[in-house]
Amino acid sequence: MAGRLPRSFYARSAVRVGPDLLGGVLVRTLADGTRLAARIVETEAYLPDDPASHAFRGMTRRNEVMFGPPGRLYVYFTYGNHWMMNAVTGRAGQGTAVLLRAAEPLEGLEVMAANRGREAPRDLCSGPGKLAKAFGVTGAQNGLDLVRGSDMHILAGPPIPRSRLSRTTRVGVTLGAERPWRFIVTGDPFVSRGRPSGS
DNA sequence: CGTTGGATTGGCT
DNA sequence: GCCAATCCAACGC
Numbered sequence: 403m404a405g406r407l408p409r410s411f412y413a414r415s416a417v418r419v420g421p422d423l424l425g426g427v428l429v430r431t432l433a434d435g436t437r438l439a440a441r442i443v444e445t446e447a448y449l450p451d452d453p454a455s456h457a458f459r460g461m462t463r464r465n466e467v468m469f470g471p472p473g474r475l476y477v478y479f480t481y482g483n484h485w486m487m488n489a490v491t492g493r494a495g496q497g498t499a500v501l502l503r504a505a506e507p508l509e510g511l512e513v514m515a516a517n518r519g520r521e522a523p524r525d526l527c528s529g530p531g532k533l534a535k536a537f538g539v540t541g542a543q544n545g546l547d548l549v550r551g552s553d554m555h556i557l558a559g560p561p562i563p564r565s566r567l568s569r570t571t572r573v574g575v576t577l578g579a580e581r582p583w584r585f586i587v588t589g590d591p592f593v594s595r596g597r598p599s600g601s
Numbered sequence: 602c603g604t605t606g607g608a609t610t611g612g613c614t
Numbered sequence: 615g616c617c618a619a620t621c622c623a624a625c626g627c
Contacts, residue, residue: 446608454608456623464623481609482620488608501608531609574608596609 404558409549411558412472416447416491420500421567421585423489425559428505430537431552436513438537440505440527441559443587444594446572448488450496453577457497467545468497475554477534477544484531485540489548489556503530503573503584506592513538529594562587570598 407426412419423445430438448455456465456478467476468490476488476499488499505527507514514526514536527533534540539554548555568588571579573596586593 448608456608459624462623478608479622480607482607482622484609486608503608529609572608576607594609 420447427557438510444504447583454575473549485534
């Protein structure tokens with residue numbers, strides 16, 4: 403099994419980091435030692451000067467982590483119910499990140515099921531709100547360092563072969579909808595049911 | 602200070 | 615497939 407992704411991995415364009423995160427394993431170690439792990443199968447890139455990005459109108463208290471160093475976790479709240487997890491990418495000051503949208507649960511499924519209030523493995527992490535909920539992630543984890551922190555990190559996985567990598571438009575965005583910056587493992591059953599904005 | 606709508610989900614038709 | 619839930623950040627006055 404490969405090791406933790408280094409700072410240099412995140413310090414690149416989000417359109418590179420997004421597809422490269424597919425197959426990586428998101429890991430969280432809880433205070434009691436319980437380990438949660440899931441294989442990432444869906445991401446979306448939010449670039450500098452991207453009208454769909456929270457960072458588009460400049461830095462605010464909500465999005466300030468996006469403008470910090472790469473390799474940190476940006477967590478935000480939306481739709482009155484849901485927390486979303488992103489990995490900050492690029493260089494400090496740019497305001498760019500990759501949204502973690504779906505993953506295949508590998509370890510700690512009982513805890514994830516309890517967090518989600520659902521049992522089926524396919525329902526645990528198959529959407530950005532679900533993924534954060536399964537991992538017990540809220541605003542309390544905003545800004546956490548994925549490279550040096552002990553709480554959460556991402557392990558490198560085997561690269562996804564080109565034949566198994568699909569690009570689509572992003573889900574739920576209105577501005578910048580035509581940009582094909584959603585990345586999925588083709589045909590993977592753990593991908594979200596969200597519909598791309600382009601169709 | 603009031604209004605608007607969102608990087609979604611789950612339950613119901 | 616459709617739509618309400620739910621609340622806060624952003625923006626306008």
